[in-house]
Amino acid sequence: MDAELVVHIARVLLGEEDATAAEWRLAHQVITGVATEAEIVRVNSSLPDDIAEFTGRADELDMILAGPGVVVIEGMAGVGKTVLATRAAHLLLRQGNYSDLQLSVNLRGYDRERPPADPAAVLDGFLRHLGLSGDRIHAMSLAARGAAFRKLLVGRKALVLLDNAMSEDQVRPLLPESPDALVLVTSRRTLPELPGARRLPLTVFGQNEVLDLLRRSAGADLIAADLDTATRIGELVGRLPLAVGLVAGIIADRPHWTLADHLLRLTERHDHRHLDSGVELALDLSYRALPAGHQRTFRLTALHPGPDFGADAAAALAGVDPDLAQRHLDDLLADHLLQLKAPSRYELHDLVRVFADARVVDEEPKSAQREALTRLFDHYLQTAAAARNTLNPAERHECAPVASVADARAWLETEHTNLMAIADHTARHGWHRHTARLMTILAKHLDMTGRHHDAITLYQHVLNTGDLADQGAALHNLGRVHWRLGDHDSSLDHFARALEIHRATGNRAGEAAAFNNMGNVHQRLGHYALALQLYLRALVLRRELGDRVGEGATVGNVGIIYHRMGRYQEAFLHYRQALVIRREVGDREGEGAVLANIAETHQCLQQWRPARDHYEQALAIFDELDDRSNRSYALAYLAQVLMRLGFTKLALDHHDEALALAREVGELSVETEALNRYGETLTALGRPASARPFHERALELASQTGIRFERARALDGLAAALSRAGRHEEALRHRAEAVALFADLNLPVPSASRESARPLDTGRAATPGSPAPAAR
Structure with a gap:
């Protein structure tokens, strides 16, 4: 249905005015998918x-x-x-x-x-x-x-x-x-x-500018020898800079032609094709001067759904060797048919794209266009999978890894906008298996880099177009995103719907993953007994299936429950089992998470040096993987260890970086932890007035997301800061509320208020923290 018809119906039936009618227009765009495509912007x-x-x-x-x-x-x-x-x-x-x-x-x-x-x-x-x-x-x-x-x-x-x-x-x-x-x-x-804008109307070149550009490209001597013909060439293409540049490239490529030869050729093309546009005339001449292989590469680049591309993508579209594609692109750039957007990244000017689109329609059958796009999408899927295999071998996509971790990260970052455009295009135009596979490959990447809005868009595409099994996976991934964003009710709803589909399709691995991730939600909400039951159900399934990657994740999560309950030796036991499995299967992300959790258990036992060693090992892995969420978590806790070891400035620098990273990735739970840890450090350093805003913001976020443990810790941190500031009645009120909340969680009541008031070399056990659960 036409958008304006929707708006007209709304006006007639509802009496809506223009402002509200615009909302109906937008609603139509969302339904038809236009709004989603408009949101794909580099x-x-x-x-x-x-x-x-x-x-x-x-x-x-x-x-x-x-x-x-x-x-x-x-x-x-x-x-x-x-x-x-x-x-x-x-x-x-x-x-x-x-x-x-x-x-x-x-x-x-x-x-x-x-x-x-x-x-x-x-x-x-x-x-x-x-x-x-x-x-x-x-x-x-x-x-x-x-x-x-x-x-x-x-x-x-x-x-x-x-x-x-x-x-x-x-x-x-x-x-x-x-x-x-x-x-x-x-x-x-x-x-x-x-x-307040300064308007600058831009017109076509003057005669001198035309001649100057021709001199630069074709040679001053050639132009000087026949200024009149050079001027007539400029007039024939309307002195339009893009067209003059294209013609200049043709002249430079044919040094044995005279300017009169070029003018005659232009005039013939103009008369034969009745072309009124100087650009189209120049483009037509440039295109016909190309070898057949160059022509094909040029017109097929117009099919690329993203804003720019490299030689590998052009090679996939044309079905040629990347070295040959690179030579074609270099020549097309020299002929002004392509623009260089960044080193080794090419794009088409809008007018050139229109021309190339027309050439595709005229010269490539629909079947050939679809084959070219399928090759392109296969290329992106294969390279994305290879990049993820390099970054985390435990994902085990069916392809070889790329050369290095740095190359893998750089490719994923450079091609991110194109990958999202391809997800949109494949979902709209019938490549639904490609959309679903792209979800499988990119889920971890989107999660770790905090691109949650893009993740929701991709998973929604699969939910709308995939088969039943794909829909189950999409619901599962949506549950994961909502967990990241702190929307726990929505997260549980998506996991429950995914679980139904996994059972209906006989996907026992999916069932195990749903139990594990539902356990993560309940663990964060402080429902530890229920979380443990869910983890154990996942663990039984994963062991039956021989899923060592999943087993390592869930064993580590069971360790988190014991950590939260203050049963540190049992936590150590499970973490060490998980670490062995993570290393066995090559799960680098999981290895980093377990190392950080071991570090935190040492921290709670006031074993500062082994805590520091394990945090630094974890951070090295998170840096390698560009895992910003876990890096923020580890930095915030390492900062507290560094404070205990006397490295005050370094500790505060780590806190600043942890908080900035948490806000960058957009995870309220991670930000809440970073705020609470920062506040505790400031109080321990004798700066309670500075600590209070951190705990107050943490309290606000924890209340918003329902994370009761961090709410209790924020209250306890406020009590400590107020006590140090001499505001004892307020401190007691906050402390009482914190104690009640810890009791409701069936957790040992920490002594953060007294802890913060003690010298830094106290021998007390620290408050249990919030280890990072594994989400598989």
């Missing part, structure tokens, strides 16, 4: 590469370089708006301006294949680059995201490039208010309603 914390053949535009550059503010570069397609903005930005950086921050994004205002970028999604990317956590951003409205962005840019000399803007409504939320920032907006439309 935001960069750097600028596009500069163009070596930049020509002219001196007056326009002077206007941009004049100072901060908003500059809107307006003009027709192919007139060089992005090239001008990029050149100006690089000149400013070379002059030492706007060095604090650079952000750039393609707003896709004129992309025929993909909808314009959602400004809320753009702000999500901006705020993440500025250090805001995923969960905070996810909970914000568009207005709140814009306000947070503006606040974070106050006083910063930032340069923001908003390329291919559709409208004022798309741009307005993305504008900072800092007087020190420069925003460069490019658009094919006039945008008169942007407040």
Whole structure:
């Protein structure tokens, strides 16, 4: 159903006004999937590469370089708006301006294949680059995201490039208010309603600029020998910079042709094809001058659903060797048919993509297009699986690992936006097995890097399009995300629904995983007896199935229950069993988690040096895997150990990093722990006034998420801080509430209040902490 018809029906039946009608339009977009695609946006914390053949535009550059503010570069397609903005930005950086921050994004205002970028999604990317956590951003409205962005840019000399803007409504939320920032907006439309913007209308090249570009590309002597013909060539392609650049590339590639030969060829093509667009004429000439293999690689790149690509992806599309694909891309770049977005990363200009799309339709059968895309999707699945095998061999995807951990991490980071675009495309266009397999491969990656919104989008795709077994896996993964985000009711609901499907499909491994993860939820909520029952059910199944990876996870989780109950020797026993299994199966993530849990048990026994050793071993693994959530957890606890060993400054630095990481990954439970640990350290250092805000925020988050153990610990930490500050009545009230809550949890009542008031060399056992459960 057409979106405007939906809006019209809403108005007729409900009497809605324009503002509410917009909500109906958005609802239609969500249902039809357009809104989801609009949310797939690549935001960069750097600028596009500069163009070596930049020509002219001196007056326009002077206007941009004049100072901060908003500059809107307006003009027709192919007139060089992005090239001008990029050149100006690089000149400013070379002059030492706007060095604090650079952000750039393609707003896709004129992309025929993909909808314009959602400004809320753009702000999500901006705020993440500025250090805001995923969960905070996810909970914000568009207005709140814009306000947070503006606040974070106050006083910063930032340069923001908003390329291919559709409208004022798309741009307005993305504008900072800092007087020190420069925003460069490019658009094919006039945008008169942007407040305080300097408008820069850009027209086609003047005659001298055309000749200058031809001299640079084709050679000064050739142009000087026949200025009249060179001028006529420029006029024939409308003096449009993109078209002039394309023709210049053709001239440079054919040094034995005279300018008159080129003019005759252009005139013939123009008369034969009746082409009115200089760009289309130039593109047609460039395309027909290519060898057949180059033509095929060029037109097939238009099928790629993501914003950019490398040689391996082009090779997969064309079904050729990567070295040959790289040579094709280099030649296409030299012919101005591709743009270099970053080293070894290529993209198509919007107009070039339209031309390439038309060539695909005219020259590639539908079956060949589908085969090319299938090869591309297979390539991404295979490489993603190889990267995950390298990072964590226990995942055991059916492929060889990539060369190194660093290569694996870099590939996953570089291709993340493309992977999400492929998930969207495969779900919409019938490659449902690819969507489901992508979920299986990326689940751990999305979890560890805190990309929870992307994870929900991917899992929802599988839930909507997969078979029954895939739906069970998607529900299970959604339960995991909601657990990460602290929505425990929703998490349990998803795990319970997954369990039903696992039983219906005979997936006993899935049943075991559901029991294990339901145990994790109940463990966090303080339902230790129920959590232990669920873990033991999972353990029985996993041992029957011979699932050593899962067995290692669950044995470690049983150890956590004993740790929480203060039964440390039993916790040690289970942790050591788990560690043996984790190392046996090559589960690096699990090995790191168990080492951290062993460290925390040593910490609770005030065995500071073995605690430090085990935390540092765990952190080395978390760093290797880019496991930000577990790194935050380990840093917060290691900081307390370092304080006990007398390394106060290092301890505080670790606390700062732990809290920043927790907020970055967007996990409220991890942030709550980091806050409580920081507060305890500050109180122990004799800074109770500084400690109180940390415990107060932890109390707020623990109450919000229902994590009773951390709520009790926050209350106890507040009691300690208040007692040290001489506010004994308030301290007693908080202490009494904490004691009651620990008793309700059937846990030994800690002595954090008295502990914090003691010298740092006290021999008391520390308060049991919150080890990280394994989620398999």
